[in-house]
Amino acid sequence: MAADETAFMKDFKRGELQVQATSTFLVEGNNSPHMYTVLSGWGFRYKTLEDGRRQILNFVLPGDLVGLQGTLLAEMQHSVEALSDMMLCVFERNSLYLLFKNRPSLGFDVTWLAAKEEQILDEHLLSVGRRSALERAAYLISFLNQRAHRVGHLKEGQPLAPFTQNHIADTLGLSLVHTNKTLKKLQDKGIIEWSGKTCLVKDTKRLMDVANWDGIADIQRPFI
Amino acid sequence: MAADETAFMKDFKRGELQVQATSTFLVEGNNSPHMYTVLSGWGFRYKTLEDGRRQILNFVLPGDLVGLQGTLLAEMQHSVEALSDMMLCVFERNSLYLLFKNRPSLGFDVTWLAAKEEQILDEHLLSVGRRSALERAAYLISFLNQRAHRVGHLKEGQPLAPFTQNHIADTLGLSLVHTNKTLKKLQDKGIIEWSGKTCLVKDTKRLMDVANWDGIADIQRPFI
DNA sequence: CGCAGGATTGATATCAATCAATAACGGTGG
DNA sequence: CCACCGTTATTGATTGATATCAATCCTGCG
Incomplete structure (x- = not known):
């Protein structure tokens, strides 16, 4: 980002927000005046049906x-909950148009991010709709691992954390029990290691193989 | 759209493209220099796994x-195929940034559309991940019907057409046979009527009821 | 008339959900 | 330090939903 853009963003920025792990900071149906960029930590977006069934849509890093x-x-039309403590950069909803008007390149970046999110959802949909339980689990863990490394959220050899098998289940569209059995299979093959609220990927290549997945295109993400 | 914007778009526009029903005009992995707006007809976006399993991601209207x-x-990372004959408005890929630069409000509209697509994918993911076969089918047909009416693609009393139960199956993430049995159930309840490559919604309200779905927010879509 | 694509149906096989315990673990209060 | 408790993980048995297999039936069309 160029210097003048940084200056502009500083102006655009409204403050920082710290949220605690497990707290839901955006709620379906609400009309919050804010928009955020994630500075640190991670969480997930989800929707629920009236009877409580929950689908995790994607993770935010x-x-x-x-x-x-x-x-x-x-x-x-979805909620967002923190998995770990998070730090967010707060923007005023109403000033988004100003960004498009005064800094077209930043507006372009926003669109880039939206298109990228769409691409990820496409892959998730393929996964939930057409992959078997084992393939799905392999895809998801592989995806999360790759994404977490790319953004520097995880260092080499560190496990994904903290999250429960319930989160995995609700992302995959499977029951908790079946998810557990499926993860066990991956573990028995020596591909991953689940422990506590933690998941270590021991063999990235085989994991992607099982998933029948090529990985995330290695393009630089713009940062806003 | 204001008069000067129309003029700008005319300049931006590269021509029109007519595509035949069943032809795939954008292919996964390709690097087309063009971008399109749909003027008439409809089609669908999809992805496939190596062994041929297909997931339809969404429909384009x-x-x-x-x-x-x-x-x-x-x-x-996905392909697009026409269901009916379609007319497309062709844009040059490279000039998109110009649009953001010279007509911020149009850039804003592009982002709007991207966010809307994301919202729809969210709902589809919830559906495929957590709704039962019957609910899913009801949701999808209800969604398509509503969307087709909103954009003036369907008049009152007309059925959705043309598409096969195979398209439905690949959207729902179900097998063809099970999809057929599920649609039959909806038909036996008197909610829809499938005939040939056509599906008529006879009772919108009950359909949405079965789906446990509230419908698409009735906001005006920008047109580019 | 015969053919091809699409729709429909019944029988059977599989996968994943549900039910029902139990085990491991971390945190808390005594 | 220990007993207790809630959350998370694990496991086996059973049920239920959906996939697969195998026909058959339409219907529009050459």
Whole structure:
């Protein structure tokens, strides 16, 4: 980001928000006046049906934009919850248009991020719709691992954390029990190691193999 | 759209493209130099696994932007196929940034459409991940029907067409046979009527009821 | 008339959900 | 330090939903 852009963003920025692990900071149906960029920590976006069934849509990591839908489409149709403590950069919803007007390149970046999110959802949908339980689990863990490394959220040899098998289940569209058995299979093959609220990937290549997945395109993400 | 914007778009526009029903006009992995807006007809976006399993991600209708991912992220990771004959408005991929620079409000609209697509994918993911076969089918048909009416693609009393139960199956993440049995159930309840490559919604309200779905927010879509 | 693509149906096989315990673990209060 | 408790993980048995297999039936069309 160029110097003048940084200056502009500083102006655009409204403050920082710290949220605690397990707290839901954006709620479906609400009409928050804010939009965020994740500075540190991670969380997830989800929707629920009336009877409580929950589907996790995607995870948010450092550099991700959160709440754009609410900003553009008037109302959030999903909630966002923190997995770890998070630090967020807060923006005023109403000033988004100013960004497009005064800094077209930043507006372009926002669109880039939106398109990227769409691409990820496409892959998730393929996964939930057409991959078997084992393939799905392998894909998800591989995806999370890769993404976490890319944004510098994880160092080499560190496990994904903290999250429960319930989170995995609700992402995969499987029951908790079956998810447990499926993860066990991956563990028995020596591909991953689940322990506590932690998942270590021991063999990235085989994991992607099982998933029948090529990985995330290695393009530089713009940062806003 | 204001008069000067129309003029600008005319300049931006590269021509029109007519595609025949069943032809695939954007292919996964390709790097097309074009981006499109749908003027008439409809089609669908999809991805496939190596062994041929196919997942339909979403449908494209008049007013939709097609190929934005390819433009921003270098490579299309899904294909697009026409269900009916379609007329497309062709744009040059490289000039997208100009649009952001010279007509921020249009850039803003592009982002709006991207966010909307994301919202729809969220709902589809919830559906495929957590709704039962019957609920899923009801949701999908209800969704398509509503969307087709909103964009003026369908008049009152007309059935959705043309598409096969195979398309439905590949959208729902179900097998063809089970999809057939599920649609039959909806038909036996008197909610829909499938005939040939056509599906008529007879009772919108009950359909949404079965699906446990509230419908698409009735916001005006920008047109590009 | 015969053919091809699409729709429909019944029988059977599989995968994943549900039910029901139990085990491991961390945190808390005594 | 220990007993207790809630959350998370694990396991086996059973049920239920959906996939697969194998026909058959339409219907529009050459």
